[in-house]
Amino acid sequence: MHIKGRKARYTVSAVALAGVAALALSACTTSGSTSGSTAATGGTVTVAVVNDLTSLNSQTPQGNLDTNGQVGYLNGSYGTGFQYIDNNFKIVHDDKFGKYEKTSDDPLTVKYTLNKNDKWSDGQPITADDLVLGWAIASGYYDSATLDDEGKVTSGTQYFSIAGSTAGVDATAFPTVGDDNTSITLKYSTPYVDWELVNPIAQPAHIVAKKAGLSSAADLTKLLKGLPKGDKSSPAAPDATLKKAADFVNTGYDITAFPTDKDLLVSSGPFYVSAWTPGQSITMSKNKYYDGGLKPNVDKIVFRIIPDANAQVTALQNGEVDIINPQASADTLTALKATSAKVLTGDQVSYDHLDLNFGSTVFQDPKVREAFLKTIPRQQILDSIVTPVNPKAEVLNSQIWLPSQDDYAASVKQNGSDKYNKVDIEGAKALLAGATPSVRILYNTNNPNRVDEFQAIQASAAKAGIKVEDAGSPDWSTLLPGGNYDASLFGWISPGAGTTQIPQLFSSAGGGNYNRYQGTNDLAIKTQTTLDTDELVKLEQQIDKQTFADGYGLPLFQLPGVFGVNARVDGVKYMGNQNGPFWNFWEWSVKSSSK
Template structure:
């Protein structure tokens, strides 16, 4: 995944997606230095908190932070986002240009010589398959109140938002299969990152796996299938279903699969996977359509606990990590400096929040407000955020960050002022003697979330809530969140660094990242307008309206923005902190081994 890709899957704690501008303070330079010189070749070891599970991070089963980072290292595309949150075009891969504003028309052209690791060229067929999955073009499904298919068909289980690509007509392939042209039926604010930031899924492999001759046959088949119409659903197309089913889960794996399912078109190749233990990347010797890496191999190990990550760095058993920042881990990083560990700390695009489920016990508005009245946000900041960042403050917006110009105006008018401090008496009055039982879901392996839960639970119990600790381990809490198995959930979004269309992905009725059954017709309308609005000032006005409506509905409460760290040992150079979702991986091609 290129960091600028709008609708790549959320990876909770997690890359998903609120509409944020690129307003993040530059991180300080690394602490410490080394007189050693970098040399070509060599291996570095990276620690990630969760195991790799899929070569398709765009699918609902394949989304995840580690999957997205491996995808980024092994695939290439038309652009990426750097550590200053600037969109950088990769003209060595190909070019894209806006041919027209009315209608919005964009042409993508892949350069000659760009190829998959099996020697097959990357072509417009690969872009076409990406469009097919990300547009929802063929779907004719109608969803029920639980956002399940009531009639019709939903084919590709795409984990991103389809707002932009759903407004395109059938793409046109040209230049002997090297180009693809998209025409939008409506203006789209985020057109530049809607398609091809990373080309991850080889169409010729999908074709072979579903019994088609080649990628061209796949495209021909898809071109012959009409656009789905939920008002007039038709019988499921078996050939389309077969293609979509393989796209949905065919690339999921916890161990090294058939090599055809692990193809690369980026700087590195996946050489081997040991389930739950490690993954090894090796340099793609053919890659020259981007910055060419110098490392021979990158080994990825899985270590969930930040203290264990830091200990491994200090002991020389690992070279690179992004340990979650807590009071203990910050102290451990400071101590590790004596062992040659360098640390960069900067603002992140992630923030913590308490989100209420609109189904179940908190469906009652008074109960939602009563619970929110008990949330001790300042205490949470004091005990969970300030030990890492003394300047941390309560976050008062779901849509804006404090460094953005509209933040002060939106936070002053969106209604969060009513929850500036816990008000137990007001909560008791709303409960009127009731003692609702609420299940609070969070990642119990995250010490920050554990602190948040303990403070929140103690306060809510004072008002009369029966709070159930439903915290789960790192591998269990996310499935529970996606299943809606909670009344209150503590989790964070890592906001995408570019664009505005991410807002619908979280707040629109039935959206893929709408995890708490929130539904508001006015928010749906505003989110739709936002996706089409090219003017930044008008975008901010729409976001402010959404911010106010979300808070007013009792959606939950934002808590605080997180800081993040990048740490590396003395045997690697080129590691640079970035707030983008892929973090330190953003410039993986610049990493070098230091003797």
């Protein structure tokens, strides 16, 4: 395992497309860590999380939730495999799982070679067939679909549905398989800025093949190799077997109870899901076949579902959980500091935001969009939620950058966000010219911060004659892709590296483009092939400016982060990305006297 020098330039962020770091739906960076001389093995670590499990595939639009992604991080279906991102937002290669290297710049060519001992948790070998499937999911190679403004297929076929974007990986040809079926080589027809984040490990090919009616992973590769690249201008009839395989990957991992079908639990990572009681806990046990570099000390990791921050602190104090990562508030910090727990704090690469649904009837009129956004009391929301935790926090005025990042200030000067610096009720009334529109807002009713945001917006908008209706739900994350609302309040949390988040959000085919925004499609796609840093910043600034001009929505604030860790667990270090405290699970240990 070795560290590469590449680091995040900027961040925003629900989770990732197959194999490429992307944004995930989420429930001052100072670094801190718990440390100790004991490196005991065995035992169980229990971690409190806000959201429950909804899918064992976090890389679909409906599965793109922080808890799903953290489970995926532990079982190898997201964020681990050939590499991971450390808490300095550097890309770390795990050469014990497999090596990858750029073998040519022109054309860009990258070779991935698996460790010969890599196995799935059911004992089956991990092979190039698995890498070919991961590539097929990430690249959209076989898609021939034309989409309308609402993202619906009007002609052709879309096979795999991903939370991120195919931009970048879509410039690859069918992989070259070699080294006795343990390697693939990807050749790009255009440059790709985030090639080093491509991680072609997703679902097990032998399981996907079985669900599609094939006898082996090799048969699935043979099918994929024999099918032509999708052509929007002349779409072929859908291949029934590939469609069946894709449908399984897209929805077959969505669960409401612990699966009776054990095929869904097969893992390539250090852990696999061994139990789940919905609404209460998820248990992950060590995968005895795992042979990568992230071998854990502990035998089990248990997720306890505790949405309320104060209840998390109480559970930590009572010894019911070992680690908490609640939404930070002044009350939470005060309560935590009154315990004996280690408190780790820092910024998150995460932000709350209000998005307008461009598929909604009420927001077809740009004047209504602007009027509604003029009523959003962003400073009031910041002061009530964030300022008590971070007095230096400020309203977020960019859709691309966070305040601590180098290019933030320059973009804010040019992006037109100053139009919404203050609540302007009279300006909103003038734009509405007597109209009294209704706006239905989707948000998480189990999240106190989102409830507060909704109520503040509802009260302010009413002053301009806008009726804000409550479309909140505890099932908000599964409702986001459906678009049955006018606006949404939620958070993005980022992996902290790369640029693939931009087409994920701001291109028409982006898996995170839940609000059906079309205004920056070409610019967003172009960011993936722009290697010149200055030119890339210019593209990002154009996107930032265009989204404000179009009334895309409003960023609210960057989220502060806090971990609480009790004394029985060593090795936890602060991390501000979507993996939170789980990011270095292999370094955790339970003190031998307290297993």
